[in-house]
Amino acid sequence: xxxxxxxxxxxxxxxxxxxxxxxxxxxxxxxxxxxxxxxxxxxxxxxxxxxxxxxxxxxxxxxxxxxxxxxxxxxxxxxxxxxxxxxxxxxxxxxxxxxxxxxxxxxxxxxxxxxxxxxxxxxxxxxxxxxxxxxxxxxxxxx
Numbered sequence: 001x002x003x004x005x006x007x008x009x010x011x012x013x014x015x016x017x018x019x020x021x022x023x024x025x026x027x028x029x030x031x032x033x034x035x036x037x038x039x040x041x042x043x044x045x046x047x048x049x050x051x052x053x054x055x056x057x058x059x060x061x062x063x064x065x066x067x068x069x070x071x072x073x074x075x076x077x078x079x080x081x082x083x084x085x086x087x088x089x090x091x092x093x094x095x096x097x098x099x100x101x102x103x104x105x106x107x108x109x110x111x112x113x114x115x116x117x118x119x120x121x122x123x124x125x126x127x128x129x130x131x132x133x134x135x136x137x138x139x140x141x142x143x
Contacts, residue, residue, distance in 0.1 A: 008074075009142050010073045012141060013134045014070045014074060014134050016133055017132075017134030018066055028126070039061070040064035041056070041059075042106070042108045043103065043108055044061070044063065045057075045060060088132065088135030092132075095130070096123075
């Protein structure tokens with residue numbers, strides 16, 4: 001498979017993974033009463049090197065959430081090997097550690113070992129859902 005095709009199928013898979021993660025986040029927030037995270041909005045503002053007004057953070061968060069999910073799906077496609085669980089686990093590891101490093105580098109959040117246990121577990125579960133669905137969809141699309 002060409003790199004362009006792998007990237008395209010991965011991005012489409014990332015879209016599906018982001019939709020699944022968004023659904024699990026909505027369910028979890030409904031049950032827990034947690035407010036939506038504005039971390040993606042702070043990340044977007046940091047990458048754009050500008051201050052975001054409070055009223056901008058929600059829309060920045062939504063845009064960054066979907067753009068990041070689709071882009072990381074492209075990475076999953078470039079990693080190749082549909083159906084191999086080790087690649088899906090590697091994708092999860094790249095996604096999660098990359099996100100944590102970015103949060104720290106931009107001053108958005110402390111390192112994950114300083115997060116509250118509930119926040120850490122929530123992040124791991126939602127990104128695990130994303131990675132699992134993205135890999136499963138990529139496996140189906142790349143046959």
